[in-house]
Amino acid sequence: MLKIIQKYRDMSLANRIIAAIASFFTVAALIALPVVAWFSSQRKLAELQSIKTPDLLYLSAACAEDVKYFDISSIDVGEVNSSEPAQQLYAFAVAGQYVSSFTLQFAHTTNNQFTYRIYEANLLTHTETINGKTVDVPCTTEAEAKTAYKTLKNPENTWTDTDLDAHFREDVVAHEVNEQWDKIEMTLSQRTDLSGIENVYFIKDTCIKDAGGYLNATVTNEGRRIATDKYHADCYGEYTEFNAYAEPLYWQKTDIASVKDPTIWGAKPFFKTFILDVTWDRSKISNNKETDILYIAAFRS
Amino acid sequence: MKNENELKKMQRASLLKMIVIAVIVVVFVVFSSVAWFTMNREVEGAGVQMTADGLPFELEVRGEKIENQLLYSKIDNNFIAGVQQKNGEGTLISSFQTAGDETHGTILWNKDASADGSYSDGLEPNAQGTLTFWVVPQKSGELNVKFNFNVRGFHAKYTTDAAHSLVNAIEITSALDTMTAEQLAVYDLTVEKLPSKHNALAYIQSHILFFKNYDNGHYSGFLGNAGNKVDFKDCLPDGTDSVTEGQKYQVTIYWKWANTLEQTVSYADSPLLDSTAETYAVDRAAILAYLADYTHHKVFDNVTDSVITTNIAKLQNASTADDKEALTALTNKYNNADEVIGNNLNYILLEMTTSTS
Numbered sequence: 001m002l003k004i005i006q007k008y009r010d011m012s013l014a015n016r017i018i019a020a021i022a023s024f025f026t027v028a029a030l031i032a033l034p035v036v037a038w039f040s041s042q043r044k045l046a047e048l049q050s051i052k053t054p055d056l057l058y059l060s061a062a063c064a065e066d067v068k069y070f071d072i073s074s075i076d077v078g079e080v081n082s083s084e085p086a087q088q089l090y091a092f093a094v095a096g097q098y099v100s101s102f103t104l105q106f107a108h109t110t111n112n113q114f115t116y117r118i119y120e121a122n123l124l125t126h127t128e129t130i131n132g133k134t135v136d137v138p139c140t141t142e143a144e145a146k147t148a149y150k151t152l153k154n155p156e157n158t159w160t161d162t163d164l165d166a167h168f169r170e171d172v173v174a175h176e177v178n179e180q181w182d183k184i185e186m187t188l189s190q191r192t193d194l195s196g197i198e199n200v201y202f203i204k205d206t207c208i209k210d211a212g213g214y215l216n217a218t219v220t221n222e223g224r225r226i227a228t229d230k231y232h233a234d235c236y237g238e239y240t241e242f243n244a245y246a247e248p249l250y251w252q253k254t255d256i257a258s259v260k261d262p263t264i265w266g267a268k269p270f271f272k273t274f275i276l277d278v279t280w281d282r283s284k285i286s287n288n289k290e291t292d293i294l295y296i297a298a299f300r301s
Numbered sequence: 302m303k304n305e306n307e308l309k310k311m312q313r314a315s316l317l318k319m320i321v322i323a324v325i326v327v328v329f330v331v332f333s334s335v336a337w338f339t340m341n342r343e344v345e346g347a348g349v350q351m352t353a354d355g356l357p358f359e360l361e362v363r364g365e366k367i368e369n370q371l372l373y374s375k376i377d378n379n380f381i382a383g384v385q386q387k388n389g390e391g392t393l394i395s396s397f398q399t400a401g402d403e404t405h406g407t408i409l410w411n412k413d414a415s416a417d418g419s420y421s422d423g424l425e426p427n428a429q430g431t432l433t434f435w436v437v438p439q440k441s442g443e444l445n446v447k448f449n450f451n452v453r454g455f456h457a458k459y460t461t462d463a464a465h466s467l468v469n470a471i472e473i474t475s476a477l478d479t480m481t482a483e484q485l486a487v488y489d490l491t492v493e494k495l496p497s498k499h500n501a502l503a504y505i506q507s508h509i510l511f512f513k514n515y516d517n518g519h520y521s522g523f524l525g526n527a528g529n530k531v532d533f534k535d536c537l538p539d540g541t542d543s544v545t546e547g548q549k550y551q552v553t554i555y556w557k558w559a560n561t562l563e564q565t566v567s568y569a570d571s572p573l574l575d576s577t578a579e580t581y582a583v584d585r586a587a588i589l590a591y592l593a594d595y596t597h598h599k600v601f602d603n604v605t606d607s608v609i610t611t612n613i614a615k616l617q618n619a620s621t622a623d624d625k626e627a628l629t630a631l632t633n634k635y636n637n638a639d640e641v642i643g644n645n646l647n648y649i650l651l652e653m654t655t656s657t658s
Contacts, residue, residue, distance in 0.1 A: 028330060
C-alpha cells in the first residue's frame with residue numbers, strides 16, 4: 001500500500017492525472033457493464049423459409065432455336081383439283097428450366113376455315129451400334145426417316161410405297177436444326193444429342209388437341225366454327241360492334257408432362273416439341289384469303 | 302527517527318486523502334446515475350417493470366415442425382430450440398419457451414405440422430403463412446411489450462451436383478459492400494451482383510405484408526405502416542388491460558406475399574381485403590399509403606418516384622378508368638420486382654423481436 005503511495009508520489013503531475021482518469025473509467029465501466037447487459041435482454045423468434053427461383057419457360061422453334069424459325073405465314077392451300085393433301089405440319093417447342101408439368105394454351109381467330117390439331121412430337125430415331133453399344137440416333141435423311149417410320153407404324157410391311165409416302169407426309173415433319181436460341185441461356189442436354197446434325201424428323205405422338213376441344217366454340221348453320229359470347233366481356237368489355245370471326249377461340253391443356261421419365265431426367269432444363277397440324281377444305285378456302293392470328297402460350301401448371 | 306515518524310504520518314495522511322477522494326468520486330457517480338434515472342420522465346409513468354430480475358415475460362411456441370430446421374446453423378446459429386415444457390404429469394410436450402439465460406433468448410419457431418406457410422419448393426408470389434406464439438407473463442399486472450416483425454434475406458451457395466445441397470449462406474446487409482472480391486467469391490458472389498441482392502431484399506421486405514387478422518380468405522388489420530409492429534395490449538381480449546402470471550396469451554400474425562399489384566390494392570380477383578368489411582376503407586388506405594411511401598418501402602422495380610406517386614394517387618379515386626391506368630403503369634414493375642426477388646434471394650428469415658418501448 002505504501003509502495004503504491006510512493007509510486008504515486010514519484011509520478012509527475014501529468015502521469016498522476018492520467019492514473020486518476022484511468023481508474024475512474026475502470027470503476028465506471030464496472031458499474032456500467034451489468035446495467036447494459038440488463039438493457040439488451042430481449043426475446044426473438046425466427047422462421048426460416050426458402051425462396052423458389054422463378055420459372056423460365058420459352059416458346060421456341062422445334063429444337064429450342066429462336067422462335068423466328070417457327071414460321072407459319074403464307075400457307076399455300078393449293079388449287080381445288082390439286083392432288084397434294086390439304087394439310088401442313090409445323091413444329092414448335094416449349095423450352096426452359098425444368099418444370100414437372102405445364103399448361104399449353106392456344107387461341108386463334110376464325111377468319112379462315114382452318115382446322116388445327118396439336119400433337120406431342122417425338123424425334124424419329126433409328127438404332128445404330130457405336131462402340132459396341134446400341135444407341136438411338138436421330139434420322140437425318142428422308143430415306144432413313146421413312147424406314148424408321150415404316151418400322152414403327154407398319155411392322156407387318158403391308159404398305160406400298162405410295163401408302164408409305166402418304167402416311168409419312170401426314171405424320172412426320174422435317175426440321176432444319178439451327179443453333180440454340182441464345183435467349184435460352186441454359187445447357188439443354190437434348191441439344192447436345194443433336195450436335196453436328198442438320199436435319200431431323202419429328203413424328204406425331206399423342207394428340208392433345210383434336211379438331212375441337214375449344215372453351216368457347218360453336219358451329220354455325222353453315223358448319224363454320226366460330227366463338228360464342230362466353231368471353232365477350234373479357235375480350236371487348238361492353239363494346240358490341242365487332243366481326244364475329246375476329247373473336248378468338250380458346251383452347252388449353254393443363255398438366256402436360258415435360259419429359260417422359262422425370263425420375264431419370266433429374267430436373268435438368270428441357271425442351272418438348274409439339275406439332276401443329278393445319279388442315280383445310282379446298283372448297284372453302286383459296287389462296288386469296290384473310291389473315292388469322294394464332295396465339296400459343298405456355299406456363300407451369 | 303523523527304523524520305521516519307513524520308514520513309509515516311505524512312504517508313498515512315495522504316492515504317487518507319486518497320480514500321476520501323475515492324469515496325467522493327463513487328458517491329458522485331452513484332448520485333449522477335440516480336439523477337439520470339429520475340430525469341427520465343418515461344420511467345415514472347410507464348409502469349414498466351424495470352427491475353433487475355429480467356424480462357417480465359417469456360415467449361412460447363408449440364408444434365412438432367420447424368421450417369428448414371437443419372439449415373439454421375448455416376443461416377443464423379443464434380437460433381436454437383426453446384426450452385421444452387412439461388405438462389401436469391411431468392411428461393415433455395411440444396411446447397418450447399424462451400428463457401432468460403444466454404442461450405434461450407432467441408429460439409426456433411415451432412409450428413403445428415398442419416399449419417400453413419409450409420412450401421417445400423420454396424416461397425413464391427401468393428405464398429402466405431401464419432405466425433403463432435404465446436406470451437407467458439412472469440408477473441401479474443400491466444405488461445408493456447411490442448412485437449416487431451422483420452424479414453432478413455440471405456444469399457446461398459449450393460453444390461453443383463444433382464443433390465443441390467447448401468454449402469454456405471451469407472446475410473444480405475450493407476456489410477457485403479465492404480467485403481473484398483476474394484471474400485465475396487467464397488459465396489459465389491461478385492461485386493456486380495450486389496446491387497441486385499440489395500434490391501431483392503428491399504423488394505421482399507415490402508412485398509411481404511403483415512396483418513393482424515385473417516378471415517375466410519381475406520385479411521384485415523394491416524401492420525405495414527406501423528413498421529410491422531404489434532402492441533401486445535392490442536392482442537388482449539377487449540376490456541382487459543392487465544395479465545395474470547403464468548397464463549398464456551396467444552398472438553397470431555398473418556403474412557402474405559401478394560401475388561400481383563391488383564391483389565394488393567384489392568382490385569379484381571382474389572383481393573387481399575374484404576370489401577364488405579368495416580375495416581376495408583382504413584386498411585385499403587393504409588396499403589395505398591404504404592405503396593406510395595417509396596422512401597421506406599421499395600415495392601416496384603425500375604420506376605421513378607413521381608410515377609409511383611401519381612399512380613397510387615389515381616388508385617385512391619373511385620374511378621375505374623384511373624384505376625386501370627395506374628395498374629397498367631405499375632403492375633409489371635411489381636412483377637419484375639418479384640422476379641428480382643426470385644433470382645437473387647435464396648432464404649428469408651421471418652424474425653420477431655420483442656421491445657419494451
